[in-house]
Amino acid sequence: MAEETPVKDDIQQVKGKLPLKAMMILLAVMLLEGAAVSVFFVMKGGPKPAEGSDPIAETEKNVNNNYAEVMLVQDFQVDNYMAGRSRMIVTLEVAAKVESANKEKLTISVDEHRKEILNSVRVLVSSAQPDQIKDPKLEVVKRKIKSGIEEIVGEGMIQEILLPVWQAYIAD
Secondary structure, eight states: OOOOOOOOOHEEEEHHOOOHHHHHHHHHHHHHHHHHHHHHHHHHHSOOOOOOOOOOHHHHHHHHSEEEEEEEEEEEEEEEOOSSOOEEEEEEEEEEEGGGHHHHHHHHHHHHHHHHHHHHHHHHTTTOHHHHHSSOOOOHHHHHHHHHHOOOOOOOTTEEEEEEEEEEEEEO
16 A cells, blocks of 8 residues: 555645744834834933922022011801801911012001901801811811902902911810
């Protein structure tokens, strides 16, 4: 009997071989792409240092500005009914930090509108949420008081609102 050798089709022969030519082209394209990306980053020069502010320079700049304080509200008590559950009493004082040039102008304006300012502060504090009252920095309350007072005395006069006295306690 004669040995029979299986006849392989052309398709089976091509599947068995790795397409060396296609792999060489793919390798060449990847090397060119890597080289192009590397050259781009080298030409770009790498990361730039971040530009930040110098805390010492900022402090010196703030020292050079002359600010004054104007007392807006003294020894004022406001009731806040904490969503109808219990009553919270807030005792506070409000001062405004202003530039020295605006101190006299703001003092006159505060004296003219004292009752309006008291009413505005009372409404804003009594309508504040309990979590805003208990916030250690009182940022929301300060922002609301500043905007309310600026509506009365004029925009841009007040730099910052200061709350030197803030005591909140539950009365019920």
